[in-house]
Amino acid sequence: MTMKWMEQELQSLAGEALERKLRDSAPVSGRPGYILRDGQELLNLSSNDYLGLAQHPAIIEAMRTALLTEGAGSGASRLVTGNRTPYRELEDALADWQQCGAALVAANGYMANTGVISALVGRGDVVFSDRLNHASIVDGVALSRAEHARYRHNDMEHLRHLLHKHRGARRKLIVTDTIFSMDGDQALLHELVQLKGQHGAMLMVDEAHSGGIYGGNGEGLCHSLGIHSDIDIHMGTFSKAFGLYGAYVCGSETLVRWLVNRARPFIYSTALPPSILAGISQSLEIVRSESDRRRLLLAASRKFRTMLRDGGFQTSDGDSPIVPVIVGDNAAALRFSAELQEAGIAAVAIRPPTVPEGTARIRFSLSAVHTERELEQAASCIRSIGLKLGVLPL
CATH class of the missing domain: 3.90.1150.10 (Aspartate Aminotransferase, domain 1)
Structure with missing residues (x-):
């Protein structure tokens, strides 16, 4: 199969100043x-x-120690033999930090969003998503095969209209960034909580760009606004304010049990190396205390x-x-x-x-x-x- 079409497409991108x-x-x-x-x-x-934690000496030392004691890699997915003790310790600390029933660590934010969304909804369901949400959310909806109802950015009247239009859907999921990654503005979280309750929808938030930054202990924007208990699925990353790599999902024990059984990126991916978990645990302590x-x-x-x-x-x-x-x-x-x-x-x-x-x-x-x-x-x-x-x- 000829690959000439790629070069032509790349030339087109370059001509539009869009090649990366x-x-x-x-x-x-x-x-x-x-x-x-x-x-x-x-x-x-x-x-x-x-x-400014990516070069923090305490985090680097925690990772070095874990490398020497736990080895370089986990060796398998968590459902096989990759579920090392540091996972349990970190997830217990995350659940305590987020004041929720349970937590689950994921490989990265992209896999967390695609895995969670595709585990929660499918054909016959509708996802209501802000037009400026991160690409991982958009792709998660596509993989789920649910209908994608995108509402205009922070336009609650448009969202209300779409929720009413799809009132007969089997399951309804509202999903939003808390801080939008390219504009830096906030989602209207109080209004989203109200609409969620009025229309019987689940509410998922992505705190990738607010976790570690807002809240008394860096829990994120939802805690800062006092509405964290109204959020059904709370996702965040360790690749930004925490200075490392990976992601977390927090919610009820039932949610986490469901994701362990239905989130395909979790099930079919090799577990993060123990050294990464050790670094995250150390970073979490710093985020909470400093x-x-x-x-x-x-x-x-x-x-x-x-x-x-x-x-x-x-x-x-x-x-x-x-x-x-x-x-x-x-x-x-x-x-x-x-x-x-x-x-x-x-x-x-x-x-x-x-x-x-x-x-x-x-x-x-x-x-x-x-x-x-x-x-x-x-x-x-x-x-x-x-x-x-x-x-x-x-």
Whole structure:
């Protein structure tokens, strides 16, 4: 079979400034918040390492110790022989942290979302999903074969209409990000809880970009708003604020028992290595105890937004560490990113299909390790480049 069509399609993507390419990077020893790329040390404003834990020495030491005692890999899926003791210990700690009946660890957020959604619904069911939800949610609905009713972003009247339209569905599942990954704004969680109750639906939230950041002990946005007990399925990741890899699902004991029996990515995947579990457990202790990291991050996020607005940019409201600057044109977003790298800042251009057509952007992502001076200098540089490229009016 000829593969020439691939080259043609790739050329088309390149012509629309949509081709993606891998680029090597590495951490910079002794400089948290920086990466090394193309031989240059860059202020890293693209990482999801929100609390600056990816290089934490206590986490690294916990992983090293586990490697020496438990070995490199788990050897099998958890339902075969891969269910090591560290899984039980971590899941007990997660259930306690989230104040729920039980927890289940998954390989990553993508597999958690696709596994949970396809385990809960199928043909004859309907999933109601915000149009800006993460791709893993969209793919989970597709794999489930349930009908996908997408409501306009944070439009509760549209969701209400769709729930009424599909009132005869066998099962109804509402699913949403809590913090939307490309815009940094919050879901209307109080309203979603009300609609869930009125229409007999299940409610699932993805706290990937809010877990570790919000709540008294970093439990997430639902705890911060006092509605965690109203959430049926609570999913989050360890790959962002926790600085590691993996994901969790929390809920009732019945939910977790069901997922163990029906979530295909869980059943048919080799278990995470014990060293990863050890690192997660150590990171969870830090997340629960070191509230100053959250305070510094949220304060920096608010201030950075203010600095960009004072410089003439329009940014989303709130205090999440995700701060997008909309450029619009794909090629212009790539030029903006390249100019930022020349100036010593790593900030990636985000283009369709990750975001809607005409909304290409630079997605700035902050960390608790960024200093006020670093962010002030970055904001000034961003404004200068915006003026140079015509993104801002002179």
